[in-house]
Amino acid sequence: MTEVCLTVDVEDWYDGMAVLGQDLDRPAGAVTGLTGLDSLLRGERAVEGQNPGTDALTLFVVADYAPRVADELASLAAHGHEIASHGPDHGHLPEEDGTLVDWLRMGREALEDQVQVPVSGFRSPRFDVPAGMELVRYRSLLAEAGFSYVSDTQRLGPSSPVRELPVLSVGGLPLGGGSYQRLVPAAVTTRAVSLATGPAVLYYHSYDFGATLPGTAAIRSVAVAKQLIGRGRVRKVFSQVLSRYGSRACGHVEW
Numbered sequence: 001m002t003e004v005c006l007t008v009d010v011e012d013w014y015d016g017m018a019v020l021g022q023d024l025d026r027p028a029g030a031v032t033g034l035t036g037l038d039s040l041l042r043g044e045r046a047v048e049g050q051n052p053g054t055d056a057l058t059l060f061v062v063a064d065y066a067p068r069v070a071d072e073l074a075s076l077a078a079h080g081h082e083i084a085s086h087g088p089d090h091g092h093l094p095e096e097d098g099t100l101v102d103w104l105r106m107g108r109e110a111l112e113d114q115v116q117v118p119v120s121g122f123r124s125p126r127f128d129v130p131a132g133m134e135l136v137r138y139r140s141l142l143a144e145a146g147f148s149y150v151s152d153t154q155r156l157g158p159s160s161p162v163r164e165l166p167v168l169s170v171g172g173l174p175l176g177g178g179s180y181q182r183l184v185p186a187a188v189t190t191r192a193v194s195l196a197t198g199p200a201v202l203y204y205h206s207y208d209f210g211a212t213l214p215g216t217a218a219i220r221s222v223a224v225a226k227q228l229i230g231r232g233r234v235r236k237v238f239s240q241v242l243s244r245y246g247s248r249a250c251g252h253v254e255w
């Protein structure tokens, strides 16, 4: 049976839109999606009669967002979910070796200090490799910054000094991404999972689990529309995959 790693990138929707040049007002009292995720996970366990810890997710957390969701992260970590790094901020990867290592380390250490758990996994904010840097060099700098695995869309192979857990992709289409899963039928996603040859790594965003997002009145550009359309479906697909396959944290798979 396919082993599935459900992962959630923990970041703020409004901050992400600001990076895209789309400044939108955050409604007063807006909630993040992490509380919804936490209760959804506990509900799944109750339904299945599972012991806490049977299913574990990996949360790739943007460190400068972490203090704003400190209680939620502490609760998720206490329930056995893995905390990994999504960078100190959601910016672009530095292109210079030393600066990149410092940046990577900063993201990891900030989370370790806050949540008080070891952080061994990294996913870059855009799943990218620094501009102009060879993959082999990037992988070695990840190891130098203290990471033992990476989850993006690249694969160096057995020579990589960090384990590689690329997100599920079929025919070049990154079906493992929640952004794709909101646009294709759930059966397409579960079929892709069942055909995976290694761990099927799927990723979602923390704001997909009940965060306060703008209503359709806020759609004034294609960029905003792309980030809102179909989001309501993501949580449903996530639940279907979780109840069918369960989930193991990336840091705990043999690969």
Ligand SMILES: [Zn+2]
Pocket (backbone or CB within 6 Å): 009, 011, 086, 090, 125, 126
């Ligand atoms: Zn992200």
